[in-house]
Amino acid sequence: xxxxxxxxxxxxxxxxxxxxxxCRSLDFQATTMFWYRxxxxxxxxxxxxxxxxxxxTYEQGVEKxxxxxxxxxxxxxxxxxxxxxxxDSSFYICSVTDSNQPQHFGxxxxxxxx
Amino acid sequence: RKEVEQDPGPFNVPEGATVAFNCTYxxxxxxxxxxxRQDCRKEPKLLMSVYSSGNEDGxxxxxLNRASQYISLLIRDSKLSDxxxxxxxxxxxxxYKYIFGTGTRLKVLA
Numbered sequence: 355x356x357x358x359x360x361x362x363x364x365x366x367x368x369x370x371x372x373x374x375x376x377c378r379s380l381d382f383q384a385t386t387m388f389w390y391r392x393x394x395x396x397x398x399x400x401x402x403x404x405x406x407x408x409x410x411t412y413e414q415g416v417e418k419x420x421x422x423x424x425x426x427x428x429x430x431x432x433x434x435x436x437x438x439x440x441x442d443s444s445f446y447i448c449s450v451t452d453s454n455q456p457q458h459f460g461x462x463x464x465x466x467x468x
Numbered sequence: 469r470k471e472v473e474q475d476p477g478p479f480n481v482p483e484g485a486t487v488a489f490n491c492t493y494x495x496x497x498x499x500x501x502x503x504x505r506q507d508c509r510k511e512p513k514l515l516m517s518v519y520s521s522g523n524e525d526g527x528x529x530x531x532l533n534r535a536s537q538y539i540s541l542l543i544r545d546s547k548l549s550d551x552x553x554x555x556x557x558x559x560x561x562x563x564y565k566y567i568f569g570t571g572t573r574l575k576v577l578a
Contacts, residue, residue, distance in 0.1 A: 386564055397555070397570040398512065447511055451564050456502055459511040 357381045358450050360460025367438065368468055374434045375463045377448030383428035384450040388457065389421075392445040404431040404448075438467045469494050472558050474569035482577050485546045489572045491556030492538045500559035501539050503530060505552045506571065512555055515541075546576045 359378040367373060377387055387404040402423055403411040410423035422434040435442055443466050449457040474491045481487045493501075501518035516523065518530040518539050529542040543550055556569035 388565070397568045398566075399568075400565055403565065445509075449566075453564070456514050456517060457564075457566060459513070462511045464509070 357458040358448065358460040360448055360463060362463060363461055364464045364466075366466045366468065369439050370437055371467070372434055372436045373438055373465060374432055375446055375448070375465075377431045377433070377450070377460050379429045379450040382450075382452050384431075384452070385428060386451060387425060387431040388449045388451075389423065389431075389433050390447045390449065392447065392462075398447065401433075406431075435465065438465070440467045443467045471495065471560075471567045472556055472569040474556050474572050476570055476572060478573040478575050480575045480577055481546055483546055483548060485576075486542065486544045487546060487574065488540055488542045489554055489556075489574075490538050490540050491569050491572075492536075493556075493558045493567075494537070495558070495560050496534075496537060497561040498558045499561055501530075501532060502557040502559075502566075503528075503539075503541050504555040504557055504568075506555055507552050512568075515554070543574075546574075548576050548578060550574060551576045 361376045385406045389401045390398040391401050392398045400413050401416045404423050404425040406425045412418045425431040445462050447462040448460045451457045471494050503515040504512040505515045506512045516525050516530050518532050522531045527544045531540045553571040553573045555571045558567045
């Protein structure tokens, strides 16, 4: 069965809208979750590491004020794309890990900003 | 030099063929390696971990060469359903982060 639940799977909205994406760990408590972004024909790029109970760690070049991450519980992390613009259109994927185990990925969220 | 490099392909092979992909990595201290499979517009799914001694799972064999800093994936008796993008993933030391290669696209033809 699924290990990770990501919602919504598809979002189409107008420029300037803020979009929230949820990532839930179904099988275990995840102190660490990851958020990736994938543009067409490119690889997954890590955006940030979400840490339960503390601030997220962002990769170089990722604006923390634009991509707000909240990891308030051991099973839920949210990514909010604030004031989204067309260049933010992408495939956003979360993953969870149980320390020594390989990461399991959510189904992804396809975001289209008009 | 990129942290993880793969030939993007595509590799077009007939059903039943054997195909191999290589992936090189730059951080010699990396400890964990994986192959993930990604179908078009879907999330990556773990195909197999790569162990130092090499490992096999059915038609799939993964190898690690630390001296030359590359990992490989061999697929025997290719099926149409093997058509996908195969992502090489490296876990640098001291972190749970994953570094993804750009992926190698495989098309198995009838």
